[in-house]
Amino acid sequence: MQAINRTKYFLYYLKELDYNKFSKFLNYTCKLTGKSKFNIILDMINSTYKYNVGIMDYFQFRFFEKNDLEREKWVGTGYKYEFDLKTNPKHTRSILENKLEFYEVYKDFIFHPFCKLEDIKNKNSEADAVLTNKTGKMVLKDSLGQCGYDVEIVKTSDYTLESLASYMSSKGYDMAESFIQQHDHINKISSTGLNTVRMFTVINNTGGVDLIGARLRVSVNSHVDNLASGNIACPVDLNTGKINGPGIYSDITKEDVTHHPVTNVQLIGFQIPMWDKVIELTKKIALAHPENRGVGWDIAITNDGIDFIEGNHNWCKTLWQLPVKKGMKDILDKYN
Known part of the structure; x- marks a missing residue:
């Protein structure tokens, strides 16, 4: 059964593969190691079956430089998919998959105005609050979008409720929210996008919340902060809220950075504001719906406080592991 499942996974990886990026990473790896493309690809295929990792995991986790014992420590795409099915069953995860559902269910943790396309068409108070918000900007989204795709920032002054409804319908957006002005201190790192904290939580066997990691995602000339969009991520000390390592890219051809490019x-030593409050509210929101046990929370920190953006049932194992430069399968094994 394992071989059948991993064959299914491998076919899925091939279907979803970004072949341009694959070619770029393959050429880089061959040049770096001196190995042929044939040998790298053969090792990659073997790794997907043996270690339950994806094709791109092989490159991003730098398996081409690791021995068997080191490879075994990493959480790959296949392992993470199976972990997510156990911790966030399909029948409970919709409140995390759909941003509109998330905002309704977790409204006690969300403080910026938001509305549905239907609200805009009906010209109700929720739509007015978004269109008249004090930042003068709003964010248009697909409520089912991921990785920062299907997101657009526009000026409120450019639209009426009628023209906004028409534009959103034409672009496939079904929700709008106020632009969030991040904390002045965080804005110093990068002002091009909202730089969010990703907190990783798991509900343990006694019903408590385990914090298993924190990262600061930082935009690089981008209006989003996702690694997949070419931005950087930094490890954060859970005890202090300080960045304690360099910023990393998911692009293996790029070097780590100690300062924003x-x-x-300077990134290392940077203190994230209101850290005690981040910890407190993360534990509270994780317990609000404990039927979803393992969640990656995206948190905006503003001058006025903490604002939750979303919860991810399929949180990124790359964002979790790459910034600390080690595989952490042993942590998740405790919850299986």
Whole structure:
């Protein structure tokens, strides 16, 4: 059964593969290691079956530089998919998959105005609150979008409720929300996008909340902060809220950075504001619906407080592991 499942996974990886990025990573790896493309691809295929990792995991986790014992430690795409099915069953995860559902269910943790396309068409108070918000900007989204795709930031002054409804319908957006002005201190790192904290939580066997990691996602000339969009991520000390390692890219051809590549702000040692409050509210929101046991929470920190953006049932194992430069399968094994 395992071989059958991993064959299914491998076919899925091939179907979803970004072949341009694959070619780029393959050429880089061959040049770096001196190995042929044939040998790298053969090792990659073997790894997908043996270690339950994806094709791109092989490159991003730098398996081409690791021995068997080191490879075994990493959480790959297949393992994470199976973990998510156990911790966030399909019949409970819709409140995390759909951003509109998330905002309704977790409204006590969300403080910026938001509305549905239907609200805009009906010209109700929720739509007015978004269109008249004090930042002068709003974010248009597909409520089922992931990785920062299907997101657009526009000026409120450019639209009426009628024209906004028409534009959103034409683009496939079904929700709008106020632009969130991040904390002045965080804005110093990068002002091009909202730089969010990703907190990883798992409900343990006694019903408590385990914090298993924290990362700061930082935009690099981008209006989103996702690794997949070419931005960087930094490890954060859970005890202090300070960045304690360099910023990393998911692009293996790029070097780690100790300073932001555009603003030159030093990353290591940077103190995230209101850290005690981040910890407190993360534990509270994780317990609000404990039927979803393992969640990656995206958190905006503003001058006025903490604002939750979304919860991810299929949180990124790359964002979790790459910034700390080690595989952490042993942590998740405790919850299986």
